[in-house]
Amino acid sequence: MTLQEPLPLSDRAAAEPVPLMGCPYKRDPYPLYEKMREDGPIHRVLFPSGVHAWLVTGYEAAHSALNDDRLGKNHDRGNARWRERASIMPEPQHSQLQVHLLHQDPPRHTRMRRYVTDAFTPRRVDALRPRFQELADALVDALPPAGPADLVAAFAAHFPFQVLAETIGLPAALAARFDRDWGKVVQPVGPTDPGRPVYEARLHGLQSYIAEVVAHKRAHPDDDLLSRLVVARDEGELTREELDSMIFQLLVAGQEPVTNQITTALVALLRHPDQLVRLRDDPALLPRAVEELLRYDSAFELTTWRFLASDDELHGTVVPAGDSVIVSLCAANRDPRRFEDPDALVLDRSPNPHLAFGHGIHFCPGAALARAELQIALGTVLSRLPGLRLAVADEDLEWVQAVLGRGTARLPVAYDRRV
Template sequence: MNPLEPQPDAELPDPVPLIGCPYKRDPYPLYERMREAGPVHRVLFPSGVRAWLVTGYDAARAALTDDRLGKNHDRGNDRWRARASIMPEPQHSRLQVHLLHQDPPKHTRMRRHLTDAFAPRRIDGLLPRFQELADRLVDALPETGPADLVAGFAAHFPFRVLAEVIGLREELADLFDRDWGKVVQPVGPTDPGRPLYEARLHGLQSYIAEVVADGRARAGDDLLSRLVAARDRGELSREELDSMVFQLLVAGQEPVTNQLTTALIALFRHPDQLARLRADPGLLPGAVEELLRHDSAFELTTWRFFDRDSDLHGTGIPAGDSVIVSLCAANRDPRRFPDPDTLDLDRDPNPHLAFGHGIHFCPGAALARAELRIALGTLLARLPGLRPAVPDEDIEWIPAVLGRGTNRLPVGYDRRL
């Protein structure tokens, strides 16, 4: 039985494998079967990790605010740790104590250092600069297609914007290797790709040390300098500082790159909606929300754990087993979103969970929304006739466990304005 094919009368396997190209290309038929069968299922990831996946909208929203579920890795049991805790020491201890892996009150203390930098009012003040960055990248594209919109635009725009927001000097931004972001894609100790994974990890750690040293030397009013100053005042540990910089560099770049690709693919698959958006840029704010709902770059959340054997929507979960919420499955739940598989740019209300919910709601949500509005608006306005240059079935989806996106997006267009 292929679990990716809708089979209403067949039982789901236990665990449900979340593995392979067909699943990454289109996980939604499987998610539909899982939602219909119940809110919680045991799943198997490519690394061999077995976890519990929450799929329905109401169940997902409840899990995201369930104070019995903690994020700290210390809660994980030996079964989880044997497969999932794959970042070697000392890097794991130095880079994995960021906000996504903390609970209150530590999470509250650390998060307050970020809120001002990503406040909507501050982001609004930077929009003209973001537009300049987008136009500069489009200016460098070929005058006519084809072009790869990942290599030519989506891989660079989010990081350039992030550098402006956090105070990363252009000289240091130029040295960042996007390949380092792949350290969040699990590579087990016996995997043939392990040496490359560890090389990326060492490269990123050395880069973070440079960023911290630069922030200390400048002692400015930007976010990076303020985080270093907080460390020097004893408000953050060295590990917390390095982990927060790690989170900013990786979570602030790759998910937005991936969301741009999922958004463009969704529009290519719905040419009527693409035509509407091109003709009426005023639709962009609502369109961004619908594109986030329709196919989110954050497919799954990171781990959560019960500290004792617990019940989750009628399913018994052992202490220390990992619980993961499928944001994509929640965002296609027909009990919350009518006709959920349809891309409807007029959808209102649209209470999607693409940025999570509760205390771990993405602090960069306002920034990501602004980036998507500017990026999509610029590409549609300046590349008339923008269209895919390869068949849909030839698009290669990244093998990341938690995220969705593509490493290449070949497109055609009539000319560059």
């Protein structure tokens, strides 16, 4: 994959879009992002679904876009060109499950967000840390005594959801029935794609599951986030669509990104064995190391869509109304104008103002929870699996072909013993 010669800002709208797809790109997008940053702050790009979008690269440009109140998140702003390719979730499910925080603007976003922030405060997360540690240890206890093991299937795919269930009040019996494949409904599958029937089956399965969760919490209320959301719906403070969409967001966005971030962090450490040993031997370094691992290779590679309400200038280029604008968090976090030696893994980097959780009003409300999960997951795996190393060649790692995120589908490792 190559980029065209650098173009003046005024000519970018006429340039051929840069394709953001394929195994080489997903394995290592950073050389491409480096070229794009050097060329300028905004570029036309092409996604696998056929969507043409505008990609913002570079730290300052990304920070500005994330705080630009001209850029709205509501899908109603999308124009016909975007809607033709991007509105992959069919009706009525799109209207029933896509009314969540990631797709709302103030004042609706402000009203909805206040229901979830209390559940994810640092104080509440700290109080739950002992329970999270128990969950992590139980998963490691179930690993083979001396390897090999797939740390996605055996650990990373389960730990974040178990933590989420504890945090939001999802009963154990319902949590055990959650199908991780339901989370794939956020990955584009067009109407003519051969995988469309499987996609729609997952969508219906997830929607039925959400209905069960609501019915259970209504019949068995408790002092937890899910119960509070159901009460808000029953008291008319939330619509049914808002309730179902917020639960949809919690179940999907609250799990898969952390699963992927555990894998990107472990891959980074396995590629830098000296840093892995340093972190294993100095657990006090974990908080700063997690921030650096978030910066170095973020599971949230790209943000979700944003739209201008009218044709307007964005970083020197006129962007048409309703075209999708995406911010590359990974490109921003490797910008040498903001981070010294950005391609190096520096576990005690300080300061470290990365954008892995976004910025502005859409800053991830679960950031404190994700940080705790990553600290516990990495600390547990490194301390209890001495001699941790890849069990396959680095080039044989299978990277998830998701549009917005990064992670490995499997992470085969070997280790000397389980302690």
